[in-house]
Amino acid sequence: MTLKQLRYLIAIVEAGSFSNAARRAFIAQPALSRQIGLLENELEMQLLARQHDGIALTDAGRQLYEVARSVIQKLDSVKDELKSSRGNPMGHVAISIPATASALLLPAIITHGQSKFPGIKLTVWDGLSREGGQAIELGKVDFGVVPNAEELDHVIAEPVFTEDLYWVGTPGHCGDASPITLAEAAATQLVMPPRALHLRRRVEQAAMEAGVVLDSSYEQQSAPGISSLVRAGLAATISNWPPLVELLEPTCARLIVEPRITRTISLAHSQHKPLSFAAACMRDLVRGLLIEAVRNDQWKGSLIERQAEYESGLAVEP
Numbered sequence: 001m002t003l004k005q006l007r008y009l010i011a012i013v014e015a016g017s018f019s020n021a022a023r024r025a026f027i028a029q030p031a032l033s034r035q036i037g038l039l040e041n042e043l044e045m046q047l048l049a050r051q052h053d054g055i056a057l058t059d060a061g062r063q064l065y066e067v068a069r070s071v072i073q074k075l076d077s078v079k080d081e082l083k084s085s086r087g088n089p090m091g092h093v094a095i096s097i098p099a100t101a102s103a104l105l106l107p108a109i110i111t112h113g114q115s116k117f118p119g120i121k122l123t124v125w126d127g128l129s130r131e132g133g134q135a136i137e138l139g140k141v142d143f144g145v146v147p148n149a150e151e152l153d154h155v156i157a158e159p160v161f162t163e164d165l166y167w168v169g170t171p172g173h174c175g176d177a178s179p180i181t182l183a184e185a186a187a188t189q190l191v192m193p194p195r196a197l198h199l200r201r202r203v204e205q206a207a208m209e210a211g212v213v214l215d216s217s218y219e220q221q222s223a224p225g226i227s228s229l230v231r232a233g234l235a236a237t238i239s240n241w242p243p244l245v246e247l248l249e250p251t252c253a254r255l256i257v258e259p260r261i262t263r264t265i266s267l268a269h270s271q272h273k274p275l276s277f278a279a280a281c282m283r284d285l286v287r288g289l290l291i292e293a294v295r296n297d298q299w300k301g302s303l304i305e306r307q308a309e310y311e312s313g314l315a316v317e318p
Contacts, residue, residue: 003075005039006068008032009047013065017054089278090119095286096132096144097124100199100223101242104298105145108289113282120278129198136268142279143269145286147240148198150264157268160290163301165203165261166253168244169236180254182261183212191218191226191235198263203238206261241300265290265301 015021022029040047047061097105113122133152135141149157167185193200207214220226229235244253293299
């Protein structure tokens, strides 16, 4: 069994036929068929079944295909890692970010990533905190920005800052923009995300510890659904800062105090998937963007003390 044969097997499966794979691999179709025949003879089992409209994998073929993909991907990543060691990080890096911070982080990550590390191919997933956490745990992404690292298993987390939560309502219900106690916020009619989201669980935990009952009259999965009810004056909500940038007109936000509700925003990656050189470079870049966002009040919160050492050298290049 050779790497060339494994690559040919992958090419045939992904092209859907021997003829298509031969054209894509710039190899004569008889030579391609011969290599697969040699592989099947060595393994003493059929891998591919020819059909009138292409090929079908046998059970053995499907198992070998999955193994072959994993092996080839690892070998290719080693090549990228060796090239990266020359100082120019290369390879594919997948990152997860919270959907609520997508408008703030996504353009900055793409823009600065492409400018500073042109050899890195980026994939950025934005989704619910639960989905991002699962992607990190399973190693589907190289690292992620998460508000719930303490809930994840088998991850290495680096806390960056603590964020504050705000009560958000229409001007008619707002009064001034001074801080509001949790008891006062909880007494208003609220629209909240489902309990599957970390923000809802964090608010309910704080309310329970303070002996406060939340008036969660409405539940909406999406940010547009929540914002529509707030803008219409039908309910207020409790939110972190990034999504409020689009919500503030014609609404107002008041910092929740007594007690203050905070969450720790961390960079996290799976213990079972060590960071490649390229991924480590992107993690440092994203850390710098997070710190810059906090310092510029784009994401209201407080940097964790250990991050102070990064501040002087982490101004992100325009």
